[in-house]
Amino acid sequence: MKKIHFIFIILSLVSFIAFQKVYAVHEVSHYQTASNIREMIQKLQQQIAALEKQLAEVEKGGSAWCYNFSSDLKYGDKGNAVKALHQALEKKGFSIPDDEEGNKFFGPHTASAVTGFQQKFKKEVLAPWGLTNGTGFVGETTRAKLNNLFGCDSQTPSKPVEGEAPKKPEDAPAPALWSWNHCSLSNKCKAGEGDCDKNSECLTGYCAHNVGANYGQTAGMDVCEQKPDTCADSDGGKNYYQKGKACQAGECEYDECLYPDCGPEADCVGVEDYLIEFYCMGGELKSENYTCPSGCKDGACIKED
Numbered sequence: 590m591k592k593i594h595f596i597f598i599i600l601s602l603v604s605f606i607a608f609q610k611v612y613a614v615h616e617v618s619h620y621q622t623a624s625n626i627r628e629m630i631q632k633l634q635q636q637i638a639a640l641e642k643q644l645a646e647v648e649k650g651g652s653a654w655c656y657n658f659s660s661d662l663k664y665g666d667k668g669n670a671v672k673a674l675h676q677a678l679e680k681k682g683f684s685i686p687d688d689e690e691g692n693k694f695f696g697p698h699t700a701s702a703v704t705g706f707q708q709k710f711k712k713e714v715l716a717p718w719g720l721t722n723g724t725g726f727v728g729e730t731t732r733a734k735l736n737n738l739f740g741c742d743s744q745t746p747s748k749p750v751e752g753e754a755p756k757k758p759e760d761a762p763a764p765a766l767w768s769w770n771h772c773s774l775s776n777k778c779k780a781g782e783g784d785c786d787k788n789s790e791c792l793t794g795y796c797a798h799n800v801g802a803n804y805g806q807t808a809g810m811d812v813c814e815q816k817p818d819t820c821a822d823s824d825g826g827k828n829y830y831q832k833g834k835a836c837q838a839g840e841c842e843y844d845e846c847l848y849p850d851c852g853p854e855a856d857c858v859g860v861e862d863y864l865i866e867f868y869c870m871g872g873e874l875k876s877e878n879y880t881c882p883s884g885c886k887d888g889a890c891i892k893e894d
Contacts, residue, residue: 654680655741662727664805666695674727677739678702681709697782700725704781704804708815710734722803722814725781772796772813783812788840820869827868829879832888835867837874842867846885847878864890 656673672693675685683702689695707714707723714730715721727735736742772778772785777792781804785796791813801810824833824844834843847863864879881890 655739657740657742658727658732658735661729661732662695664695664697664700664725667693669693671695671699674703674735675699677735678706680739681706698779701779701781703727703731705815706734707731708780713737720803722797722800722812723781725804769810778813780813780815784810785813786811820872820874822867822869827866827877827879829864829866829881829890830892833867835869835874837869837872842874842876844888846888864888 654676656677658670658673658677660670662670662674672690674695675690675693678699679685683705684698685702686698689699704723704725707725711721711723713734715723717730769784770786772783772790774789777790778785780791780793783801783804783806785791788794788796790796793813793815795814796811797814798811799809800812800814802808804810804812806812820835820837822833822835824831832844834841836842844867845865847865864881864885866877866879868875868877879890883891883893885891
């Protein structure tokens with residue numbers, strides 16, 4: 590009996606020592622595994638970051654998203670089609686505010702973005718109708734261009750059928766009429782918005798006059814549009830000895846004499862020596878105050894005898 594008891598104790602001690610060795614080996618293995626796992630996690634995080642960058646590039650290029658625009662869209666519309674329109678416009682660089690995008694609402698800013706889109710692709714969107722300015726209405730040719738860029742079926746842009754009078758964008762249901770003098774120096778309007786009175790009331794720097802009919806508005810409405818690149822000067826530049834006019838974006842400025850003591854030439858008597866010379870540079874209208882050596886009269890410096 591004692592012998593059996595002794596053997597049992599010996600076996601217990603052997604088992605305990607073996608357990609301690611296994612436990613020690615397990616602890617070493619545990620720390621090695623944890624270190625390896627941390628290293629694997631770091632590598633995975635780097636791979637995820639690289640994949641996210643690739644995904645952003647793909648989405649930016651527009652190849653990861655598509656939508657078939659099958660119906661006309663106009664001011665006041667709401668729904669998934671408008672949401673898709675917002676996505677398409679943003680992919681082409683036009684911004685939509687949260688209040689319209691979040692509500693899937695075709696509001697004034699969406700109409701403005703559509704107008705900019707139409708101007709950008711005016712050869713395909715506006716030219717078939719004989720238009721030069723965007724309308725803000727998503728009709729046949731606008732949908733065709735959207736589908737050409739983002740359509741899931743890559744469908745070909747449609748064209749007016751010969752001999753058939755197509756539905757023109759301006760014949761579509763008109764958006765709500767704008768209020769007169771809506772744009773101001775403190776509330777500058779975007780492209781496709783009105784009514785403006787002068788260029789300085791537009792974020793684009795250009796107020797197009799009497800073009801409201803192109804936007805479903807009263808014909809006499811003035812609307813902010815993209816600023817033309819051209820600038821013309823009748824006297825060929827800085828010609829101080831010839832009165833000229835420089836024009837840009839439909840507005841012209843005339844060279845004139847400046848009387849420092851009493852204001853514009855019309856309010857003064859006599860000849861003074863300051864000239865405001867208007868000219869074009871880099872496609873922009875600019876001005877310079879020039880001191881005439883022999884005085885200024887009738888919008889030009891007096892030539893020396």
